[in-house]
Amino acid sequence: MSFVRIVCLFLCLLIPACxxxxxDPYPASERxxxxxxxxxxERPKHLDxxxxxxxxxxxxxxxxxxxxxxxxxxxxxxxxxxxxSTSVPVARYTDAQGRDLPADAAPDRIAYSIYEVRxxxxxRYQPHPAxxxxxxxxPVYGTVDGERLRAIETLADFPSVSTRExxxxxxxxxxxxxxxxxxxxxIFGMMAERIVGLRELGKVLQDEASRLPAAAWLDLxxxxxxxxxxxxxxxxxxxxxxxxxxxxxxxxxxxxxxVPREVDRFYAQPGMAEKNLTLDWYPVGTGPFMxxxxxxxxxxxxxxNPNFHGETYPCDGEAADRAAxxxxxxxxxxxFIERAVFSREKESIPYWNKFLxxxxxxxxxxxxxxxxxxxxxxxxxxxxxxxxRGKGIRLLTSVRASIFYLGFxxxxxxxxxxxxxxxxxxxALSIAIDQEEFISIxxxxxxxxxxxxxxxxxxxxxxxxxxxNPVVYDWVHGQARRKPLSAARKLLAEAGWPNGRHxxxxxxxxxxxxxTTGGMGEKSRLDWxxxxxxxxxxxxxxxxxxxxxxxxxxxxxxxxxxxxxxxxDYPDPENFLFLLAGPEGKVARGGENASNYANPEYDRxxxxxxxxxxxxxxxxxxxxxxxxxxxxxxxDAPWIYGFHPKSYTLGHAWLHNRKPSDVGNNILKYQxxxxxxxxxxxxxxxxxxxxxxxxxxxxxxxxxxxxxLAYRRRxxxxxx
Numbered sequence: 212m213s214f215v216r217i218v219c220l221f222l223c224l225l226i227p228a229c230x231x232x233x234x235d236p237y238p239a240s241e242r243x244x245x246x247x248x249x250x251x252x253e254r255p256k257h258l259d260x261x262x263x264x265x266x267x268x269x270x271x272x273x274x275x276x277x278x279x280x281x282x283x284x285x286x287x288x289x290x291x292x293x294x295x296s297t298s299v300p301v302a303r304y305t306d307a308q309g310r311d312l313p314a315d316a317a318p319d320r321i322a323y324s325i326y327e328v329r330x331x332x333x334x335r336y337q338p339h340p341a342x343x344x345x346x347x348x349x350p351v352y353g354t355v356d357g358e359r360l361r362a363i364e365t366l367a368d369f370p371s372v373s374t375r376e377x378x379x380x381x382x383x384x385x386x387x388x389x390x391x392x393x394x395x396x397x398i399f400g401m402m403a404e405r406i407v408g409l410r411e412l413g414k415v416l417q418d419e420a421s422r423l424p425a426a427a428w429l430d431l432x433x434x435x436x437x438x439x440x441x442x443x444x445x446x447x448x449x450x451x452x453x454x455x456x457x458x459x460x461x462x463x464x465x466x467x468x469x470v471p472r473e474v475d476r477f478y479a480q481p482g483m484a485e486k487n488l489t490l491d492w493y494p495v496g497t498g499p500f501m502x503x504x505x506x507x508x509x510x511x512x513x514x515x516n517p518n519f520h521g522e523t524y525p526c527d528g529e530a531a532d533r534a535a536x537x538x539x540x541x542x543x544x545x546x547f548i549e550r551a552v553f554s555r556e557k558e559s560i561p562y563w564n565k566f567l568x569x570x571x572x573x574x575x576x577x578x579x580x581x582x583x584x585x586x587x588x589x590x591x592x593x594x595x596x597x598x599x600r601g602k603g604i605r606l607l608t609s610v611r612a613s614i615f616y617l618g619f620x621x622x623x624x625x626x627x628x629x630x631x632x633x634x635x636x637x638x639a640l641s642i643a644i645d646q647e648e649f650i651s652i653x654x655x656x657x658x659x660x661x662x663x664x665x666x667x668x669x670x671x672x673x674x675x676x677x678x679x680n681p682v683v684y685d686w687v688h689g690q691a692r693r694k695p696l697s698a699a700r701k702l703l704a705e706a707g708w709p710n711g712r713h714x715x716x717x718x719x720x721x722x723x724x725x726x727t728t729g730g731m732g733e734k735s736r737l738d739w740x741x742x743x744x745x746x747x748x749x750x751x752x753x754x755x756x757x758x759x760x761x762x763x764x765x766x767x768x769x770x771x772x773x774x775x776x777x778x779x780d781y782p783d784p785e786n787f788l789f790l791l792a793g794p795e796g797k798v799a800r801g802g803e804n805a806s807n808y809a810n811p812e813y814d815r816x817x818x819x820x821x822x823x824x825x826x827x828x829x830x831x832x833x834x835x836x837x838x839x840x841x842x843x844x845x846x847d848a849p850w851i852y853g854f855h856p857k858s859y860t861l862g863h864a865w866l867h868n869r870k871p872s873d874v875g876n877n878i879l880k881y882q883x884x885x886x887x888x889x890x891x892x893x894x895x896x897x898x899x900x901x902x903x904x905x906x907x908x909x910x911x912x913x914x915x916x917x918x919x920l921a922y923r924r925r926x927x928x929x930x931x
Contacts, residue, residue, distance in 0.1 A: 236570055245547075247550070249573065250554050252557065255268040260385065276498055282875030296462075303326075309323075324452075329446045330379060363488070381470060388470060470495070493505065497518075521544060575859065603892075613873070616851060627807075632705070638683075641680075649736075662683070664790060670837075671837035781874060782874050
């Protein structure tokens, strides 16, 4: 073979290896299909609706399961609408004797709240082997013995699948599952206080399970639950103790989604769990998507549910939604996409690079890529960088319904209690710890300083001077300005610690912060925090530990200061203000009040407020009470109100109908992909760069050609 032919063959082999097709991380069979591509960083642990309670999990469960209610995709404040139900249920109140009470009855007169839920007929489950019946009407897989199970590796290996209609019994069965002793549902304790008979059912099931083999199926239909009863095929009733208007929000969470008895029975068969054939691994629902591939270390795939009952894209929303193009698909059938492919990305840089190449349709912005993605505009607003705008990428921002805070243990003799001295100490630290600086340095400006536990978007949150914390800020020229350090030093002296030393003994003030490794335990952040305390001549000792040990110390009250955060379970002020209610004390009651704060005035206001509605005739009164309660918290300062994080998300031009949502998680069905535009831009952005190959070829020619010519001259000389 001639030298020229060798070089040509070399180029032919290398050119395909650098083509855009070879660079594509997805199978060739997926090209051009109506698929949304995304990524996940942490593997979901639970997909069973009785157990799942994390953001990593609800990314999947919210697309599969359908509780009775959901949130309107576009409206803000968040608004409940029917999902499978015919309407949003309205509570009916009765006294202890069962006599009806008016809607505006005083909470102390209300013994029971009764919610009746009616679901729409004709809704059907995704195809699943648990529903397959033989000619006699018996389950095809009612008994899967060991021999038969040996040939089964995934759910797709069961050849027979079927479906059936959603009925009220399925919702009742799932509520009973919250009390199952082997599931350890994270909301069982809370719901046992509310749903009549649920706590008692838990005890009965515990006794029953103790008499059965460890893996034996517990048929929940055998056990009654007085607080949840069937009215007819499509209706059921839930009875709660007292008044709890926030319960309707729980009816929009997967905890209250349906689980059919036959699915529970199917997965409980011997040998199933060993092959990950469980509800935790393969959920079963009526939603727009079903999980068809579950490899949580690599890839998870949601496929369109062929039995989805149908829904249309909303035609109304906020004032700005039409201009943003969010109403262009008004009335169109959902979902728009056929499949969603989620790939595991453990590192932020590969995730970001694949997004820039067009291989992920949307991306968050990590600290590593922040400067490349956005910049600070002239007015102080965040803008997309020129590179992002050049690619047609869109930026979506929102303040999350969350708060991160530095808490004081109010049982501690130095920082706790409600005396004027300890209160002034907490107030001084609230001023000295510069949250705006923290947000700027460590969060790239992605957050707003908090003035109370309530984040934006939650009823009771106030803008402007009304919402500012007067203990920490002065209102100057229409803006909140953090009080000077001199004000903090004055408060510290009044607290009995002038210049950080005890006024009588002269001993230095040393405070202990308990934290977990990672997160707020990162050295740079803790060094910054130590310097904040040092501004008041206070010594901060950081005690890092693992998460389990940290939780144990908080539970026992063996901390002085600690960092925690809270994400909204539902969009109601009660879900944040209860974190400081006396009856929720962590040490005394095992509740969520990790600061063990107890102020009778605040507790009185909280009790008044918590059972009131945020709309209707008493909304103004509820707002007034919230303002009073927040003022008490601002004065007492059981927390240093840290910040509400901002969410920054980027989306490519071909991805439509994306709107940030913190509590409405079933958002995949609303999103639409322009596959043709995506394919065109991917091709343009990933063209092969061929000049290095030609440069290599020329280099080879330059290196080898003299040797070849010399060899030929020698051969000719020999021939002569």
